[in-house]
Amino acid sequence: MNLHMTRLPLLFAGALLAASAAQADDARYAPASALWQSECGSCHLAYPAELLPAAGWRALFASLDQHFGSDASLDAATTTALLKEAEARAARRGSGAPTRITETPWFRHEHDEIAAAIWKRAAIGTPANCAACHRGAERGDFAEAQLRIPR
Amino acid sequence: MTLVRPPLRPLLCALLLNLPGTAGAQTPQALLETFTQQARNEDRAYTGPSAARGGAWFRQQHGGDWSCASCHTAKPHNPGRHAATGKPIAALAPAANPRRLSDPAKVDKWFRRNCRDVLARECTAAEKSDVVAFLLTAP
Numbered sequence: 001m002n003l004h005m006t007r008l009p010l011l012f013a014g015a016l017l018a019a020s021a022a023q024a025d026d027a028r029y030a031p032a033s034a035l036w037q038s039e040c041g042s043c044h045l046a047y048p049a050e051l052l053p054a055a056g057w058r059a060l061f062a063s064l065d066q067h068f069g070s071d072a073s074l075d076a077a078t079t080t081a082l083l084k085e086a087e088a089r090a091a092r093r094g095s096g097a098p099t100r101i102t103e104t105p106w107f108r109h110e111h112d113e114i115a116a117a118i119w120k121r122a123a124i125g126t127p128a129n130c131a132a133c134h135r136g137a138e139r140g141d142f143a144e145a146q147l148r149i150p151r
Numbered sequence: 152m153t154l155v156r157p158p159l160r161p162l163l164c165a166l167l168l169n170l171p172g173t174a175g176a177q178t179p180q181a182l183l184e185t186f187t188q189q190a191r192n193e194d195r196a197y198t199g200p201s202a203a204r205g206g207a208w209f210r211q212q213h214g215g216d217w218s219c220a221s222c223h224t225a226k227p228h229n230p231g232r233h234a235a236t237g238k239p240i241a242a243l244a245p246a247a248n249p250r251r252l253s254d255p256a257k258v259d260k261w262f263r264r265n266c267r268d269v270l271a272r273e274c275t276a277a278e279k280s281d282v283v284a285f286l287l288t289a290p
Binding site for chain 1 (some may be wrong): 233235236237238260263264265267268
């Protein structure tokens with residue numbers, strides 16, 4: 001009994017550590033395939049597939065010819081390969097089929113302390129410009145240590 | 152050995168000749184010739200590529216908000232910037248960026264997409280021929 005009592009705080013601390021480590025890991029994404037990097041990274045950051053649910057990716061890849069105001073159409077084989085990668089890595093949480101990462105409840109929650117005026121700064125321009133503040137975004141590193149909001 | 156050698160040569164030549172048309176690299180000059188030939192097939196009155204016409208066409212809007220120059224700048228020897236996202240775009244002129252106009256599949260993909268964005272339709276072979284001629288001119 002005595003032994004059990006002394007161990008309990010240790011276990012607790014261990015659990016806390018594990019939780020914070022998992023959170024830190026959440027902000028770093030494994031590198032995407034070379035195909036993803038080149039096809040999804042020509043016009044904008046090759047956003048990590050983890051940032052939308054699979055249903056969102058399916059909707060997005062079904063309408064590449066009307067992709068947020070641009071034609072981003074691809075041949076069928078490339079589209080299929082990219083969708084497969086997206087589905088394998090997609091967010092497990094979230095409902096519906098959102099196609100705009102910045103409109104997901106997750107994104108809004110993560111950025112709820114950023115005032116509207118900050119988004120409009122010349123060096124940022126749009127919430128879609130991850131790399132303006134997340135200096136490691138190009139390599140999938142969104143950890144707070146890499147965060148710097150430009151003036 | 153002497154028996155093997157003669158048939159190898161034509162085979163190699165055939166392979167080399169085949170590469171540009173299928174999966175491999177193509178010179179911008181060969182691309183220009185392909186588009187020009189297509190343009191003549193589409194329109195017998197097409198007189199051949201005009202860099203001046205291509206340059207004017209590159210800089211003007213075609214009914215929408217964007218021109219080619221909106222992203223590639225009016226001087227395609229310079230790097231550009233995506234008009235919507237702001238992401239840097241490497242220079243489009245092969246003289247400034249040797250990787251440009253070297254991969255036919257890539258050329259087709261980006262003409263298809265960007266022509267739909269700028270002209271709300273695919274480009275004609277004559278337009279492609281003229282604009283490639285423009286991109287091949289000295290800065």
